[in-house]
Amino acid sequence: PEVSAALTEHLRQEGVTVCDGVGYQKIEQDGKTVKLTCQTNGGEKIIKAEQVLAAAGRKPNTKSLHLEKAGIDLNAKGGVEIDEFMQTSNPDVYAVGDVTGNDMFVYMAAYGGKLAARNALNGNKSNYSNATMPAVVFTDPQMATVGLTEAQAKAKGFDVKTSTITLDNVPRFIASRETDGLIKLVADSKTDKLLGATILAPEAGDSIQTMVIALKAGLTTEELGDTIFPYLTAVEGLKLAAQSFNKDVKKLSCCAG
Template sequence: MSDCSESKNRNNSYDLAVIGAGSAGFSAAITAAEDGARVALIGYGTIGGTCVNVGCVPSKAMIRAVEIRHSAKRAKRFDGVEATAQVTDWAAMVAQKQTLVDDLRAAKYVDVLPNYQDVNYIEGRASFLKDGSLLVGDRTIRAPKVIIATGSTPHVPDIPGLDGIDWLDSTSALEQEQLPKSLMVMGGGYIGVEIAQIFARAGVDVTIVTRRGLLPDAEPEVSEALTQAFADEGIKVLDGLSYTKFEKSGETVVLHAARNGVAVRIEAEKLLLATGRVPNTSSLALDVAGIDTNMRGGIVIDPQMRSSRDGVYATGDVTGIDQFVYMAAYGAKLAAKNAMNGNTLSYDNSVMPAIVFSDPQVASVGLTETEARSAGHDVITSVLGLEHVPRALAARDTRGLIKLIADKETKKLLGAHIIAPEGADSIQTAAMALKMGMTYDDLGAMIFPYLTTVEGLKLAAQTFEKDVAKLSCCAG
């Protein structure tokens, strides 16, 4: 994309400079422009950032595509039904995914810019100078306020022998035009879980290797249920590992590790690294500008999105906090408003919904049981298996559960955690319940439509004090 700033602004001075042209950068630039600011939007690499190009959009498109093959395999759970489906052209699926990415990048980013005459897009890598101005190529961009929204990149662990392996990350894995026979996925977080299931459902023999298990920060009941679902699907999960080294054996990648003191050897045709993401800060010269970072390189910010340097804000993955596209955009809007209007708004993630698009889907909002106890609450919990949810029974798919966290004395809901085939579409109801300060009695008394997954929230709320197995349909 060409630099359109020269024709619009020849003195390189702006009210606001935004570094990063992904979802957070666009949110910040548009918000400030709508408030009357003249904005320099500085982008490096492909416009649009992680989500549309290599993250949310391509992964979810591929998840949906291979879901059809898996659904056909599971059709026999209904008496008298048989179905078949297969991946006949993986390269065609990859190409279709890329077409969607290209179309959305154009519609949501490239074609949006002309609508904002006060946003000047500048291509190039930005770095800070000591006076707080920005060097972009051979140009110096000056602005009294700067928002950093440069995102993150995949983390590469320090394991002997890894530098000799032609490994994949979540981006390159979904760009391959040929399926491997077997795949080793290192990491049990949300990226590893989603990508592993995509390839397993496409017919690849998948093994997940991880130190801490699947979704280690989730409620233990949720992690256990997902691990069992993966095992039932044929996805091997080797957790509790300590890694020794990698080596190449012919066309095979070999990981030497230990599990409970016993040596383990894992082999696969391809290796996918899914060991988290690290903030993109190394090229910004933050030390020159006196901008503090944490141990993982994330920019330290306060609730108003301010960094340690006056006038410089940061949002999204570059902070290492809440690495979700919607939280990046939310934080960017706050940063822009504060930069232009006096730091009156504070970041609030207390009712932030989070989703893992595995199958069954994992969704959560609010506190975990451990977090609630650490916060000083006398905690009471309700755990409802999906075998008590009529929607799941009708679908003959009772994989999963719903767990609610509440304060025992006040009955106020503190957190909700769902693992269910359609769990993602239910979490916003729980988020709104937490936002409104509802008790579990309040939630249990609400009217919910029968034979929906979200009705499980009502049943789980009733389970705090009732045995739902003894209730009739729609009782209570």
């Protein structure tokens, strides 16, 4: 919630009107404008604009394929049901990408396609995993995530600890005067193992890849905090966030290990 709150506040400072907690009832053309009627906590509200961009996500387009004739089951999303090997209920058919309704990113489709080809040709030996799947929202600043959020980690039974630092603790963003944002790390307090990360910062999509590698390698917060990072870079913020589990980074000197 702190990430969405920080992004919302930044957008409002940029002059964007953000309406949350609303239910949309209807949309109409009103001359040269578009009129959106929505329900808010304060009652019905009408918003007028020149254009409306509907970003409601995507769903698999499978209805016209008559997949049931091939013995292929669909999941609750209307996508093709697959197992961890990308195999459908018809053992001769594998499916990947958006048609499954899962992990709808082009790089995950490419990853799934590679596994499906291997399994179809060599037997089911390669398992699909999204445990270290990065996701990026190209807002300004960007928001990027990998692994488990705090809520997800708690739901899985982990004894969770978190670290959150704002960008005014990261020299790179102080220098560039882009301090709206934060970095949050999630870890297992029993093992110190990193479980996930969320970054709200300029070019967060680049920095998140370091956390992908950290999670894949099974690093702890201490190991990440002890890793050498180049000074005055955005990714150095991850080191500082890791150190802040046990230290007050505001009191550290430049590049403190």
